[in-house]
Amino acid sequence: MRGMESRDAPARPTVLASAPEELTRQRLRRLGEGIGKVVYASEHWVVRRERSPSEIAALIIIWRLLRKLAHVLPGGERLLQRPSRRIRLLRLIVQALVLVLPRGLWYTTHIGAMWRLYRERGERGERLARSRLQGTGLLPEEITFPPTRVQVGGWLGWLTVSQAVERVEATLHARLAELAAAGRFDDLERWLNRLLEFRQSGWRRGLFSLDAHLKNFGVCGDRIVLIDTGGLTDRWSEIESRLEWEEDVAEPHVRLGLGPLLASRPDIAERFDARWRAAVSRDGVRRHWPE
Numbered sequence: 001m002r003g004m005e006s007r008d009a010p011a012r013p014t015v016l017a018s019a020p021e022e023l024t025r026q027r028l029r030r031l032g033e034g035i036g037k038v039v040y041a042s043e044h045w046v047v048r049r050e051r052s053p054s055e056i057a058a059l060i061i062i063w064r065l066l067r068k069l070a071h072v073l074p075g076g077e078r079l080l081q082r083p084s085r086r087i088r089l090l091r092l093i094v095q096a097l098v099l100v101l102p103r104g105l106w107y108t109t110h111i112g113a114m115w116r117l118y119r120e121r122g123e124r125g126e127r128l129a130r131s132r133l134q135g136t137g138l139l140p141e142e143i144t145f146p147p148t149r150v151q152v153g154g155w156l157g158w159l160t161v162s163q164a165v166e167r168v169e170a171t172l173h174a175r176l177a178e179l180a181a182a183g184r185f186d187d188l189e190r191w192l193n194r195l196l197e198f199r200q201s202g203w204r205r206g207l208f209s210l211d212a213h214l215k216n217f218g219v220c221g222d223r224i225v226l227i228d229t230g231g232l233t234d235r236w237s238e239i240e241s242r243l244e245w246e247e248d249v250a251e252p253h254v255r256l257g258l259g260p261l262l263a264s265r266p267d268i269a270e271r272f273d274a275r276w277r278a279a280v281s282r283d284g285v286r287r288h289w290p291e
């Protein structure tokens with residue numbers, strides 16, 4: 001079975017006898033973060049630190065609070081869009097609270113349920129990506145090596161890692177923002193179309209992402225790759241209820257955070273919304289779904 005997949009990229013992570021030198025030569029820069037991971041980078045590779053359960057719980061609490069307060073709190077919207085130093089501080093405070101509560105307590109709350117859902121989706125997505133996407137060119141390259149201590153920026157200081165992932169040129173979100181700022185709207189629209197094609201090639205493999213926002217995709221040359229496999233699913237019931245919700249979104253480009261980028265180009269926004277609505281729907285996905 002593996003043999004069939006070995007066309008363009010290695011089917012398994014490449015195993016190295018030692019970590020690439022650039023990972024140990026210098027302190028790695030903090031490149032990005034999500035709810036579950038913090039990502040540090042050298043020139044060509046990134047390594048990931050998985051956040052602890054209390055850290056994730058704290059972020060979920062803050063996220064929910066900010067979302068509720070976004071319209072009354074000045075700057076609330078902006079805080080949501082870019083995790084800042086202030087969020088980090090807030091996170092440490094909330095995390096301290098989470099840590100003094102008995103685990104059994106927050107575990108039974110809504111936050112606990114969200115945390116479990118997040119963790120399950122992460123694990124399942126990784127498993128599905130390993131079995132169905134490796135060797136397809138849809139994922140960034142991955143390498144493994146013996147456990148190696150690397151220096152990282154921030155209070156942590158260092159980290160022991162045994163795998164690294166190809167560093168993408170930019171997240172799709174960052175690339176689209178750059179292109180809009182440079183007024184390169186034809187290129188921007190091309191990337192939007194590539195995103196839809198990319199998602200469809202996943203559906204043809206029987207995979208759907210429940211977490212398909214623009215910071216979870218990366219750009220390599222003229223390709224899109226999936227940098228965050230969390231949220232991948234092959235369960236039609238789950239996909240269907242998600243799509244039911246998607247079908248009610250009036251302006252997909254606004255939900256994806258493209259409102260400000262496309263403010264001067266309502267024509268592109270309109271074309272994209274129409275394409276998105278036709279593709280990201282129960283009929284649209286079923287058309288590509290394998291038997």
Ligand SMILES: Nc1ncnc2c1ncn2[C@@H]1O[C@H](COP(=O)(O)OP(=O)(O)O)[C@@H](O)[C@H]1O
Nearest residue numbers: 032033034035036037039166167168215227228
């Ligand atoms: N291979 C990569 N190359 C460059 N940046 C990356 C890479 N992987 C992750 N990142 C950055 O780190 C962020 C968080 O990574 P992600 O895997 O999405 O974590 P989470 O599961 O917490 O959402 C991404 O949005 C992106 O900015």
Ligand SMILES: [Mg+2]
Nearest residue numbers: 034215216228
């Ligand atoms: Mg992510």
